[in-house]
Amino acid sequence: MAPRTRASKTGQALSGRPLRADAQRNRARILAAAEATLADKGPSASTEEIAHRAEVAVGTIFRHFPTKEALVEAVFVAGLRQLAEQARRLCTAPEPGAAFITFLTEAITRSTAKHAFARQMGGDNTAVMSRGPVAEAAQDLRRAMTALLDRAQRAKEIRGDIDITAVVALLVGASRAAEHTDGDERLRETVLAVVVDGLRPRDADRWAREDPSPQDQ
Amino acid sequence: MAPRTRASKTGQALSGRPLRADAQRNRARILAAAEATLADKGPSASTEEIAHRAEVAVGTIFRHFPTKEALVEAVFVAGLRQLAEQARRLCTAPEPGAAFITFLTEAITRSTAKHAFARQMGGDNTAVMSRGPVAEAAQDLRRAMTALLDRAQRAKEIRGDIDITAVVALLVGASRAAEHTDGDERLRETVLAVVVDGLRPRDADRWAREDPSPQDQ
Amino acid sequence: MAPRTRASKTGQALSGRPLRADAQRNRARILAAAEATLADKGPSASTEEIAHRAEVAVGTIFRHFPTKEALVEAVFVAGLRQLAEQARRLCTAPEPGAAFITFLTEAITRSTAKHAFARQMGGDNTAVMSRGPVAEAAQDLRRAMTALLDRAQRAKEIRGDIDITAVVALLVGASRAAEHTDGDERLRETVLAVVVDGLRPRDADRWAREDPSPQDQ
Amino acid sequence: MAPRTRASKTGQALSGRPLRADAQRNRARILAAAEATLADKGPSASTEEIAHRAEVAVGTIFRHFPTKEALVEAVFVAGLRQLAEQARRLCTAPEPGAAFITFLTEAITRSTAKHAFARQMGGDNTAVMSRGPVAEAAQDLRRAMTALLDRAQRAKEIRGDIDITAVVALLVGASRAAEHTDGDERLRETVLAVVVDGLRPRDADRWAREDPSPQDQ
């Protein structure tokens, strides 16, 4: 079995040489198509269908990604990277609480793909999460989110008793909930509001923050 | 057209005649095995594996459920029914708020199977949700939950601005979040606490409640 | 492996003891149902469907006939016996030619079952034809038909250059043709007329028979 | 709905683009193997066996024909087309009667496949006959045969009282009869002779033809 010269398990080119321009474009098309297809057909979407949507042949997909799993991973990693990017951007925003909420909102709103991934990974997602580039991207995102969360908690805008792990779980869940609203904008907002409110500090803290004078009369 | 005396599309016996005792037992074993298997292998778990787990031959599964989809549906419906049952039971509990919270907690804790279903149904779950016994069971559950919610809202234990649809979405999401905690008890509690707090009425209302003087004038 | 006490390979009871009255009735129902079902669903008709049509359970069929093939054979043999019966009856009819034609007509008209059998036996029907009760019944029918044919040929009503083998082939083919007419009475008659005319002696013979004086003016 | 780029329900390429050379060759091999296999194992011949005979993998068959039924249909249609071709060729032959007879002979001689089809289609072949490409091919063949028949009837070589429908039924039946002769050349000829004679005009007509002076006054 000759050493594979095409693509590594993670969909990165093995050679240092950059991809030809058209190959680059194809890679992007494939990722986009995969994201879209997985989002609306679920993890059982066939490679053939993804190829169809990307307007390339199946073979092309397998040139870029050695296995279907690698493709799905790549989609997931791309999503995680975007989120990490966003988190870092918001880390320098003036209002820590608002920044955190904004992050959640955006993450929830366009998180379909991650979800598809989670679904794809089915029962043994832990396996995937702990290895390779997914783990790295997840680590990175976690770090960025931790920073955001810390700032918000220090500003007393978010309850102090939750940690990053809980936030991640909530994010995943909220995304799922949002997905379940199936397009109803108002409904999504309500769901988000509940989660956000739940993350706010208890009353005592808020009095302290929002208005120095007690409003209990 | 149907010489098929086996099982209807929905896995209900076609004739009014009840199943033989052994058949009844097998049906239950199959449902249990399916729930477990789907829960930990995801929707792509093979029928063969389910059969193995149920210690029956594949053919037996197909005698009870004409299609893999029908089996998955049946698992889902069973879950919905259990929940509805639980909701109805709690409807007569003394403390409306506590009852509602209890319901959420339990629902979230053992909702893996529903989830597997949602995953299985993939992109076009709406199609399945609107047909047949799934739709009926869902309707029924919704009714029971609505009653629970109403009581809790009338008692001012739950914010008045959320409706049953939002609760369902939240339930789905919270289940997903809980699933993501992957066994960490404390984490699950935290997540639940956030959602529950988010559902509580805003401060003004709560003072009113905690303070014996009626706030409704 | 205990000696089978149920039914021999050919569907005859093994013990000398006659069947119980109800068993007898069931056997007949099954044969009738099998004939009908095979006729209109083809050889792929399932045992279950035959059972359904006979209003018995599958198990009952297998009590009477050890295999599906045995059942189909039995249907076939029954058909052959009826035909042989008929042939023998017509052997004593006053007009040899008319008798032969009548036989053909009747055989063709209700030969669906044989056909189903032929279809069932698919490519290797020769195997079945040469063994056991089928072969016997076929032999017997052939004998009876030979007698009919001989009489008709001696009476110069049927061309002398065809033998029983050809007649059998023609009978099979004509049955198939009749089947193809799918209910069109007139069409069936036309087809039959062609075959019958084709079996008539050539002109010279006929002159001799129909009118002693030559009719060529 | 169809990401399927493989084969349409009828086994025709979906896109206008012609098949690659190797695909074309495989398609032909598959059809040939199917014809042969169906002919000698009957309609219950498994796809796997056909694949084996064609020396391709099962998947290849399903790439070309989405369904086993589609494959069988394709075999049938191919047979019908060949016959139509032949009929058209003979339509310009000098001797109308001989041309018609020649057609029958050839059709009967190599009609095994059609037969297999008829068998496959079992009881509800009418359904298949009335839809799509089968119906078209059948129509076309019928047209070509009608022309042949007309010419022969006008030349008084074939009785005037039979129509194309009867000819088709006879053809089907004669094919079946020929199949029943199972290789006996002489027997097949005898059978054919009977049918052909049966199709000849009655004596009076033939005199008319052979003798220029009309006999109808």
Place this chain on the structure above:
DNA sequence: GATGAATGAGTTTTCATTCAT
């Protein structure tokens, strides 16, 4: 590099046959 046909292991589904009730 891209294409799309071929592969073949895996999955769902059917059905003759057996067996407990």
Place this chain on the structure above:
DNA sequence: AATGAATGAAAACTCATTCAT
């Protein structure tokens, strides 16, 4: 004897992956 549930081998069909063009 009859019933109908259970069995499991075999069939149809799918799809990730490979490979010739």
